[in-house]
Amino acid sequence: MPTVVATDAPCTGLSVIYNDDGSFDQYLFYPQNPDAVIVDTQVIANAPVKFLIDGMGDALGTYFEGLASLRTESPSLEGIGITRSGMALAKCCYDTLVDYGSQAVTACEHNVVTPALEAIVEANVYLSGVGADNVNCAGAHSFYNGVTSLGGHKASHGACVAFGTLVQLILEGAVKELFEEVQSFCLEVGLPVTLEELSLSCDDEEALRTIAENACAEGETIHNLAGDVTPDELYAAIIAADAMGKEAKQR
Numbered sequence: 507m508p509t510v511v512a513t514d515a516p517c518t519g520l521s522v523i524y525n526d527d528g529s530f531d532q533y534l535f536y537p538q539n540p541d542a543v544i545v546d547t548q549v550i551a552n553a554p555v556k557f558l559i560d561g562m563g564d565a566l567g568t569y570f571e572g573l574a575s576l577r578t579e580s581p582s583l584e585g586i587g588i589t590r591s592g593m594a595l596a597k598c599c600y601d602t603l604v605d606y607g608s609q610a611v612t613a614c615e616h617n618v619v620t621p622a623l624e625a626i627v628e629a630n631v632y633l634s635g636v637g638a639d640n641v642n643c644a645g646a647h648s649f650y651n652g653v654t655s656l657g658g659h660k661a662s663h664g665a666c667v668a669f670g671t672l673v674q675l676i677l678e679g680a681v682k683e684l685f686e687e688v689q690s691f692c693l694e695v696g697l698p699v700t701l702e703e704l705s706l707s708c709d710d711e712e713a714l715r716t717i718a719e720n721a722c723a724e725g726e727t728i729h730n731l732a733g734d735v736t737p738d739e740l741y742a743a744i745i746a747a748d749a750m751g752k753e754a755k756q757r
């Protein structure tokens with residue numbers, strides 16, 4: 507019974523294990539997902555809106571990471587093939603975010619439950635969690651793991667996954683329309699589009715190179731992307747995503 511919807515963890519069949527300094531250690535996979543997950547949407551509406559927005563960031567990666575994994579015929583997060591139903595959940599997750607994200611933020615800011623808020627709770631917890639389990643993660647979650655490798659990071663999981671989704675789109679050579687659609691969503695609901703919003707700096711090359719290096723470590727889901735993503739390519743994409751975020755904020 508989650509009391510915040512800041513990640514899709516409640517519905518997934520796995521736990522993420524961290525080291526004491528907050529850096530990523532490993533995924534722990536369970537034989538099955540929870541039998542039931544119960545969410546009281548009034549509790550969510552009463553919780554700080556930041557958690558709802560963070561959860562949308564985590565959910566933002568699901569469709570794009572699934573698509574990337576499908577393209578390379580990667581297994582699902584649970585180690586089986588990626589199914590049409592898994593991809594349908596992931597697509598529904600993204601569509602729900604775009605359709606209802608900003609309305610849900612407003613409802614939560616006023617501590618009221620509306621159909622939009624309920625739709626986003628479903629997207630953040632169920633569609634994202636069961637979706638991701640049945641597709642897979644890719645660049646967005648590896649970017650987050652890279653950030654945690656710095657130790658003592660301040661940015662939330664969802665905030666990093668949202669920015670990581672923009673980074674992944676750049677790595678994939680997404681066309682302007684698609685990139686701007688996702689970036690606009692982030693701006694609309696208050697998810698980060700720049701490094702500064704993650705308490706990182708584009709001038710701190712050493713930290714960004716460390717993130718890129720560790721995000722590309724063996725076993726990282728970034729390798730579900732087509733081509734062999736190198737730390738140099740990831741570093742370039744991080745810089746580009748940040749620069750485009752700054753441009754968008756000035757518009």
Ligand SMILES: [Zn+2]
Binds near residue numbers: 667
């Ligand atoms: Zn996540």
